[in-house]
Each structure stands twice: as structure tokens, then as C-alpha cells.
Amino acid sequence: MNPVLTAREMSLADRAAIEELRTGETRLMELAGRETARMIAGRFEHSKSLDGVSALVVCGKGNNGGDGFVVARHLLNRGARVDVLLVWPEDDLAGVNLEGLHILKAYRRYNEGLRIFAGIYEARTTVGATEYQVVVDAIFGTGLRIDTEDPELREPARSAVELINFVNAHSEAVTVAIDLPSGLDATSGRSSEPCVNADMTVTMAFLKTGFFQNSGPSLCGEIQTAEISIPEFLVEPTSCLLVDEAFAAESYLLRDPSSAKHLNGKVLLVTGSADGGGSMLGAALLAARAAVKTGAGYVCASLPDGQAAVMHSFAPEVVVIGRDMISIIEKAKWADAIVIGCGIGRSDEAQELVETLLCTPEIAGKKLVLDADALYAIAERDLFDRVSSLEDAVLTPHAGECSRLSGLSVEDIMLSPIDTARMLAEEWNVNLLLKGMPTFIASPSGMVLISNSGTEALASAGTGDVLSGMIGALAAKGLDSHEAAAAAAWLHGRAGDLASNVSSLVSSVDVLQAIPQAVLELFESEE
Ligand SMILES: NC(=O)C1=CN([C@@H]2O[C@H](COP(=O)(O)OP(=O)(O)OC[C@H]3O[C@@H](n4cnc5c(N)ncnc54)[C@H](OP(=O)(O)O)[C@@H]3O)[C@@H](O)[C@H]2O)[C@@H](O)CC1
Numbered sequence: 001m002n003p004v005l006t007a008r009e010m011s012l013a014d015r016a017a018i019e020e021l022r023t024g025e026t027r028l029m030e031l032a033g034r035e036t037a038r039m040i041a042g043r044f045e046h047s048k049s050l051d052g053v054s055a056l057v058v059c060g061k062g063n064n065g066g067d068g069f070v071v072a073r074h075l076l077n078r079g080a081r082v083d084v085l086l087v088w089p090e091d092d093l094a095g096v097n098l099e100g101l102h103i104l105k106a107y108r109r110y111n112e113g114l115r116i117f118a119g120i121y122e123a124r125t126t127v128g129a130t131e132y133q134v135v136v137d138a139i140f141g142t143g144l145r146i147d148t149e150d151p152e153l154r155e156p157a158r159s160a161v162e163l164i165n166f167v168n169a170h171s172e173a174v175t176v177a178i179d180l181p182s183g184l185d186a187t188s189g190r191s192s193e194p195c196v197n198a199d200m201t202v203t204m205a206f207l208k209t210g211f212f213q214n215s216g217p218s219l220c221g222e223i224q225t226a227e228i229s230i231p232e233f234l235v236e237p238t239s240c241l242l243v244d245e246a247f248a249a250e251s252y253l254l255r256d257p258s259s260a261k262h263l264n265g266k267v268l269l270v271t272g273s274a275d276g277g278g279s280m281l282g283a284a285l286l287a288a289r290a291a292v293k294t295g296a297g298y299v300c301a302s303l304p305d306g307q308a309a310v311m312h313s314f315a316p317e318v319v320v321i322g323r324d325m326i327s328i329i330e331k332a333k334w335a336d337a338i339v340i341g342c343g344i345g346r347s348d349e350a351q352e353l354v355e356t357l358l359c360t361p362e363i364a365g366k367k368l369v370l371d372a373d374a375l376y377a378i379a380e381r382d383l384f385d386r387v388s389s390l391e392d393a394v395l396t397p398h399a400g401e402c403s404r405l406s407g408l409s410v411e412d413i414m415l416s417p418i419d420t421a422r423m424l425a426e427e428w429n430v431n432l433l434l435k436g437m438p439t440f441i442a443s444p445s446g447m448v449l450i451s452n453s454g455t456e457a458l459a460s461a462g463t464g465d466v467l468s469g470m471i472g473a474l475a476a477k478g479l480d481s482h483e484a485a486a487a488a489a490w491l492h493g494r495a496g497d498l499a500s501n502v503s504s505l506v507s508s509v510d511v512l513q514a515i516p517q518a519v520l521e522l523f524e525s526e527e
């Protein structure tokens with residue numbers, strides 16, 4: 001899994017590379033610019049040469065602008081024609097950045113493909129008359145400061161960002177942001193007004209937390225990480241990691257050839273409800289079937305009396321028991337993981353059931369997945385002390401459920417989902433999976449895993465129940481509930497992708513049916 005850093009963590013890593021390893025700022029910047037140029041070249045068919053390609057590189061006065069000068073030089077070396085736009089006067093440049101500009105200026109004697117413009121005003125007419133294939137945004141990187149009360153950019157940065165977005169909107173040019181789109185806060189993902197809208201972001205050394213929150217996902221485009229010789233040991237211990245296919249593959253434990261069903265993960269689900277007025281058995285069916293499809297060896301569901309036939313017709317693999325505590329406790333002792341909550345309802349009786357379950361040692365000591373109506377009961381009955389003393393549990397709220405649990409507004413949760421998930425997991429001493437796009441999985445120790453697989457395909461009723469069943473299966477098969485939640489979130493997203501080419505048509509049953517293919521792919525791509 002790749003580390004995901006805040007701006008502060010990135011600057012500590014930069015500093016460690018320069019001061020401890022004595023790597024040197026010029027060397028880092030050269031690698032940053034060269035890697036970016038290489039990745040830009042990769043966008044074109046004949047990536048060895050950029051003959052006939054025209055690029056505009058818009059440079060700020062900090063080191064992000066310095067990276068821009070290096071990119072411009074390497075694009076020239078590959079045969080491109082390059083226009084460089086200095087957003088601030090040359091007098092504002094210093095050190096390695098000024099040096100970078102001086103080298104470029106020396107190029108002008110030999111390379112007619114290079115033009116350098118001092119300021120937006122000087123550049124505007126020429127830029128308007130030129131057809132670019134690439135626009136490189138090197139105005140701001142991690143050094144941008146945004147006033148959250150007044151996120152408006154001042155001149156000349158405003159006009160420079162507007163110019164980049166204008167060219168992006170009115171031409172075929174690819175906008176490539178160096179490190180991050182200018183105007184985006186690397187840590188929070190909040191953006192200034194205006195902010196560069198990139199097609200591709202080449203970020204230096206490590207992903208940034210801002211890419212996954214607020215405006216980040218919509219402004220970065222495709223994200224590539226440039227290896228610039230800042231080794232991973234400089235950022236350890238890492239507090240945030242991006243879940244990837246390799247992690248999902250490692251986490252998916254295959255059945256031992258000599259094993260039996262009881263050795264391959266036994267899941268108990270206390271889910272579903274039905275009374276005279278209505279039924280939420282669908283949630284129970286989806287969660288149970290998802291556990292089966294994710295490879296659990298044995299799945300048992302506690303359902304209200306008289307509902308076994310429905311489960312048997314939808315999921316004949318699932319054993320059904322009643323809703324009485326004696327049967328539940330007996331099966332809890334047998335189970336490796338227990339899923340509680342999907343569709344049990346919000347009645348007093350359902351809340352009482354959740355409270356009793358969490359107070360029962362045979363249950364509290366197991367790996368637990370607490371979802372949906374179990375979360376409602378925890379909030380209504382203030383069961384946080386109980387939750388804190390659970391052995392190995394994960395709560396799986398979406399932002400609305402998280403708001404009910406925490407008392408925070410949905411807006412505040414969505415403004416800083418990583419910090420919120422981490423804070424609540426620490427406060428409640430439990431793993432917390434905050435559902436969304438992406439999904440954040442925080443542990444009480446402060447580690448946050450990010451899963452950004454999947455699309456809006458998952459935004460339909462019942463997909464949360466499918467996820468709970470999947471987490472239950474992976475936990476039962478041997479993972480702790482934090483890892484199980486992260487691997488299940490990744491596979492769930494992938495199953496959503498595979499379910500249909502048209503994301504708007506995907507239902508939770510489609511996701512369920514695509515789980516085996518998502519698992520299969522893990523091993524096909526390993527071969
Ligand atoms: N360190 C390294 O070794 C390496 C770093 N690398 C690169 O450096 C980047 C970070 O560079 P950085 O720290 O110089 O900041 P950067 O993003 O260029 O911008 C800061 C400039 O903008 C200004 N400014 C800020 N806010 C503003 C506002 N609201 N409105 C207007 N102006 C504002 C601020 O000026 P000030 O206002 O402080 O005078 C300052 O001049 C990083 O993202 C990566 O690309 C790579 O080369 C690898 C090696």
C-alpha cells in the first residue's frame with residue numbers, strides 16, 4: 001500500500017532527504033521535473049520524441065515553479081516547442097528556481113522552439129493564438145496557503161489559473177498539474193477560487209491526503225506518482241495508506257487444500273426483521289449471500305421466526321437459526337466473526353437486542369461488524385462504553401449514520417473525513433469504516449486506510465449490506481476487522497465496477513454476483 005501524506009509530512013520528508021541524506025534540493029527538483037516530462041511524453045503515442053508537440057508551462061515563484069522550469073527544459077530536450085509563462089516578475093525568483101530560469105534562458109540561444117513571457121499580460125495574445133497539446137501547471141504546490149474564510153486567489157495567480165482553465169476548456173490540450181493542481185490544499189483537499197482543473201497530476205514522491213477529500217477527487221484527474229529519490233523509510237511510521245489490489249490479494253486467504261468447511265471462516269449474521277407492517281429481510285439475504293460469495297466456509301443467519309424459507313430460496317448455503325438469545329449465543333461461540341445490524345429495524349425490541357448482544361461476553365469477544373440499525377441502537381442507547389470494550393470490532397457508518405453517532409454535522413464530517421474517522425476511532429476505541437467515495441477505514445491506533453476503488457455504481461440500496469457480509473467473511477477467514485474492512489471495501493468497489501458497464505444500472509444483487517470475479521481477478525493479475 002502506498003503512503004498518503006499531509007503537506008506537513010511531505011515537507012518533513014523533503015527536509016529529511018535534504019538534511020539527513022544530503023540529497024540536495026537541485027537533485028530532487030531535477031528528478032521531479034524530469035519524471036514529470038517523462039510522464040507527459042507517455043501520454044503521446046511516440047513517447048521517445050515530442051516533435052510537433054507544443055506545450056505551455058505556467059510557473060509560479062516557489063519551488064513548484066522551479067519544477068516547471070525543469071519540465072520545460074526536458075520537454076525541449078524531447079523535441080517539443082515550449083512557451084514558458086512567468087506569473088510573477090523574475091525579481092521574485094531566488095535560489096534554485098532562479099538558477100532553473102537562467103538555464104532556460106541560455107537555451108534560447110540554441111533553441112528557437114522556446115519562448116519566455118514575463119507576465120500574463122505579455123503572454124495573453126500569443127497564448128490565445130497558439131494551439132497547445134500540453135499545459136503544465138506549475139503555479140503552486142504544497143506551499144500554497146488558503147484562507148478558509150476567504151478562499152479567493154489574488155492577482156496575478158487568479159488570472160494565471162483562469163488562463164490554464166480557459167485553455168483546458170477550449171482546446172484539446174491536456175492539463176498536467178505538477179505535484180497538485182494549483183489552488184488545491186494538499187492536506188485538506190479544499191480549493192481556492194479559482195483552482196486548476198487538471199487532467200493529470202504528477203505528484204512528487206507520495207500521494208497527498210488532499211487528493212481523496214473535498215475537491216481533490218474532482219480536480220486532480222489521473223494521478224501519477226513520480227519517484228524522486230525520497231525513500232519510504234523517511235516517512236515511516238505512516239499514518240495513512242492507500243489500499244490497492246496487491247493488499248486485497250494478500251488479504252484474501254485461499255482455502256487450504258486439506259481444509260474443511262469449519263476451517264474456512266464461520267460467519268454468524270444477526271440481521272433482518274419482519275413484522276406485520278413490513279420486512280427488511282432483503283438486507284439479511286444480501287449480507288448472508290455476500291458472505292458466501294466472498295468465500296466463507298460456513299454461514300449462519302439468525303432470523304425472526306418463520307423466515308427461514310425466504311433465506312433458503314435465495315441462499316441455500318446458509319443455515320438459519322431463530323432470534324432467541326440461547327440459539328444466538330450457541331452459534332456465537334462457534335462463529336469466527338459476527339455481523340450485526342443490517343435490516344434489524346429501529347424498534348425498542350431491536351435496540352434491546354443490540355444492547356444485549358454487545359453485553360454478552362461470547363459475542364463481545366468475537367470479531368464484530370456493526371452496521372446500519374446496530375449503529376442506530378448504539379447512538380440511541382449511548383452504547384459507546386460497550387463499543388470501546390469490544391475485542392475486535394468495526395463500525396461501518398455512512399456520513400449520515402456517522403453524524404447520528406458523533407453529533408457532528410454531515411458537512412463537518414465531509415470537510416475532513418480522514419481526521420474525523422481517525423478521531424472517532426480513537427475516541428471510541430474501535431475500527432471505523434466511513435463509507436463514501438472514497439471509503440476511509442480508521443483504527444484506534446490512528447492508522448487510516450483509504451479505499452478508492454469503485455464508482456457511483458455502489459450508490460444503490462443494499463450495497464452496504466453486501467459490504468457487511470464481505471467484511472464478515474474476510475474477518476472470519478482470518479483477518480483482523482480493520483484489515484478485513486479495508487480489503488472488503490476494495491473488493492466491493494471492484495465488484496461494483498465489474499457488475500455492469502453502465503454504473504447507473506448496478507443493483508446490490510449485481511454487486512453480489514460480481515464478487516467472485518473481483519476475487520478471481522486478484523489472482524489472475526498476480527500470474
Ligand atoms: N522542497 C523540495 O525539496 C522539493 C519541492 N518540490 C516542489 O516544491 C513545491 C513546494 O514548493 P514551495 O514550498 O516553494 O511552495 P510552492 O507550492 O511553490 O508555492 C509557494 C509560493 O507561492 C506563494 N503563495 C503561497 N500561497 C499564496 C497565495 N494564497 N497567493 C499568492 N501566493 C501564494 C508563496 O509566496 P509568499 O506569499 O510566501 O511570498 C511562495 O512563493 C512542491 O509542491 C513541489 O512541487 C519538488 O521540486 C521536489 C523537491
Ligand SMILES: [K+]
Pocket residue numbers: 064137138139140141177178179180181182
Ligand atoms: K501545481
